Amino acid sequence: MALTQCRKTTVVTTPETDAALFAKATSTDFTYYKNDTQVHASSSQSAYSGYFRVRFNAIALSALTDNGKLPAGGTFPQGSLIVKELHNDSSGTQLHGYAIMEKLSSDTSQADGWVWSEVNTAGTGYTIHNKGAICTGCHSVDDRDRVRLFDLFP
Secondary structure (H helix, E strand, O other), X not given: OOOOOOOOOOOOOOOOOHHHHHHHHHHOOXXXXXXXXXXXXXXXXXXXXXXXXXXXXXXXXXXXXOOOOOOOOOOOOOOOEEEEEEEOOOOOOOEEEEEEEEEOOOOOOOEOOEEEEEEEOOOOEEOHHHOOOOOHHHHOOOOOOOOOHHHHOO
16 A cells, blocks of 8 residues: 655745835736726715726736626635825826725735735835725725725716
């Protein structure tokens, strides 16, 4: 009788860093929500005043249905990156920062499956190590994997 030894393969994932997330958010190829590059006024239900537009990386975009939304009860795949550009004006010429969500359920800085960050254009701001403490309360009121855009701006 031959005995074989099984080895469990563990995938080691390098934890995200603030700098790496900022680099991804400012350099990755994205598609704007509903292919709309227009800057929109924020909702009164948003934590952000002013103006914004939202973009998705290809992984996140692949989860959206024909109507451009994540279906109710759906989830984004790992590696999804969603960036909300924060602007001071409706023309989009006064970008002042980003609110970033990256779907990384195994990351030590994640909360509710997402790594959360807010950064100004200089790259400083709300660190991922806060685990979305100021984000998750508002983002937990929907059923579209913590992304409120689809309900607030259908």
